[in-house]
Amino acid sequence: MDASKKTKIDLEEKILTAHQNNDGVKLAELYAKAAYTTSNINKACFFMVNAYTLALECNHPDTLSFFQFLQKYDREK
Amino acid sequence: MEKTARLNQVCLPVDEANGLPNEHYTCPSVFKEEKDILLFGKWSGLAVSAQIPNIGDAVPIFFQGTPLFIIRTKKNKVKVFQNTCRHRGMILIDRVKSIEGAIRCPYHSWCYSTEGSLISTPHVGGAGRNLHDAIDRSELGLTEIRSHVWMGVIWINLSGDAPKFEDNMKELIDRWSDFDRPLFHGGKESSFTIEVAANWKLAVENYCESYHLPWVHPGLNSYSKLEDHYHIEHKNKFSGQGTRVYQQLKDGNGNVFPDFVDLNAKWDTAAEYIAVYPNVLLGVHRDHAFVIILIPDGPEKTYEHIHLFYSKENTPKQLRLQNMKQWKLVFEEDVPVVEGMQRGRHAVNFDGGRFSPAMDNPTHCFHYWVANEVQNGRKQKN
Numbered sequence: 001m002d003a004s005k006k007t008k009i010d011l012e013e014k015i016l017t018a019h020q021n022n023d024g025v026k027l028a029e030l031y032a033k034a035a036y037t038t039s040n041i042n043k044a045c046f047f048m049v050n051a052y053t054l055a056l057e058c059n060h061p062d063t064l065s066f067f068q069f070l071q072k073y074d075r076e077k
Numbered sequence: 078m079e080k081t082a083r084l085n086q087v088c089l090p091v092d093e094a095n096g097l098p099n100e101h102y103t104c105p106s107v108f109k110e111e112k113d114i115l116l117f118g119k120w121s122g123l124a125v126s127a128q129i130p131n132i133g134d135a136v137p138i139f140f141q142g143t144p145l146f147i148i149r150t151k152k153n154k155v156k157v158f159q160n161t162c163r164h165r166g167m168i169l170i171d172r173v174k175s176i177e178g179a180i181r182c183p184y185h186s187w188c189y190s191t192e193g194s195l196i197s198t199p200h201v202g203g204a205g206r207n208l209h210d211a212i213d214r215s216e217l218g219l220t221e222i223r224s225h226v227w228m229g230v231i232w233i234n235l236s237g238d239a240p241k242f243e244d245n246m247k248e249l250i251d252r253w254s255d256f257d258r259p260l261f262h263g264g265k266e267s268s269f270t271i272e273v274a275a276n277w278k279l280a281v282e283n284y285c286e287s288y289h290l291p292w293v294h295p296g297l298n299s300y301s302k303l304e305d306h307y308h309i310e311h312k313n314k315f316s317g318q319g320t321r322v323y324q325q326l327k328d329g330n331g332n333v334f335p336d337f338v339d340l341n342a343k344w345d346t347a348a349e350y351i352a353v354y355p356n357v358l359l360g361v362h363r364d365h366a367f368v369i370i371l372i373p374d375g376p377e378k379t380y381e382h383i384h385l386f387y388s389k390e391n392t393p394k395q396l397r398l399q400n401m402k403q404w405k406l407v408f409e410e411d412v413p414v415v416e417g418m419q420r421g422r423h424a425v426n427f428d429g430g431r432f433s434p435a436m437d438n439p440t441h442c443f444h445y446w447v448a449n450e451v452q453n454g455r456k457q458k459n
Contacts (some may be wrong), residue, residue: 045205052207053186053199059178075205076197 006069028054091441102276108376112141112456115237115355120242122357122370124231125384126155127262133176146170150191159220162187174425177428193219229260230368240313248311255340256361260386266397267385271410274418277373285352286317288436291366293410308438313446316439317351323362326402330395334364337388338438387451
């Protein structure tokens with residue numbers, strides 16, 4: 001298995017675990033990481049929507065930067 | 078006798094009137110009618126603001142089957158919202174919680190600020206797109222319920238068309254202006270709930286008269302005798318009773334609760350107990366106050382949520398416990414008579430009963446209000 005595929009699987013597992021633990025802060029950070037590590041803009045925005053939503057809920061310090069990411073691609077205002 | 082005639086009979090002067098007919102205590106359709114007219118159409122008590130002491134605190138409450146939640150917003154305001162998402166009607170707040178950031182719907186994650194604005198609509202325009210031309214967030218905020226905080230109580234007007242609270246309650250606000258100051262909830266030692274197998278109105282009726290005191294509360298009667306009480310009546314708004322011989326609670330060392338400051342000398346020995354129509358029972362004394370919020374759960378079941386308040390924070394815990402114990406005993410002494418009257422409302426030949434023209438005036442005042450409001454509501458509907 002190549003390294004990038006393994007990283008992706010690791011990230012997915014961590015996201016699932018964070019969902020199970022209802023850990024909004026961790027989830028927001030993991031989704032943001034997923035967004036930042038893909039070159040596909042649509043995929044990145046999908047992950048960033050999730051990151052931003054969870055960040056809003058838990059008042060995460062990176063909420064604004066997530067918002068700006070989506071705003072840059074006309075996905076949020 | 079047909080419905081209108083029976084309610085006309087209730088509205089006669091106290092020495093001629095009969096009480097409300099049985100159906101007002103037992104019939105599901107009259108219960109629903111009264112819910113719309115008397116509870117949703119007026120300013121009803123929902124909760125106390127002390128239930129949400131910190132910014133972000135949110136508590137879900139069903140009021141007559143309607144899902145609501147109370148919240149202390151980021152701007153430190155107490156607000157009441159319908160507890161449903163503007164998207165699919167999902168319940169938003171399903172337990173007592175603290176909102177750190179936004180209120181996120183657990184279904185599709187639409188997010189609202191604590192002030193009620195819709196602030197994000199994840200994937201609403203397709204995957205990864207939070208925007209869609211058809212979704213105007215400014216029109217899709219949470220449904221706010223008209224509310225007002227007074228005497229520590231969160232009052233709501235679900236119909237949205239009652240007169241302003243301050244105007245509606247002006248006479249009582251003026252009467253008790255001495256107590257219009259911060260009230261400090263006594264915490265866990267100062268709240269409890271009593272479940273009563275009776276219609277909510279019987280709890281009001283029992284509360285606002287002193288006639289039953291010698292028989293039902295013999296302990297109180299040892300110092301607060303019937304002749305020391307006076308009636309309080311304000312047509313269509315509130316009624317109750319006052320006493321001229323209130324004695325402060327003392328612990329074993331003679332300590333008492335601190336008084337509210339700058340009280341009129343009248344309150345040195347007076348205390349007043351008023352039923353604010355429809356569902357809030359209030360009591361004030363020189364050193365503490367209490368509220369009882371009646372939450373009906375069907376025609377023949379009521380929850381009485383009781384909260385005690387003091388003039389300062391950090392009053393002695395043991396004294397607070399002693400005070401709660403004393404009031405709990407009094408309120409529990411009322412349960413058998415309130416439930417007994419409820420059972421009596423199933424007697425087919427009971428005619429609503431006759432009032433004592435000398436002692437039942439506050440109760441008749443309440444019956445008059447119910448009958449009058451129901452008649453008016455029926456006229457408006459037809």
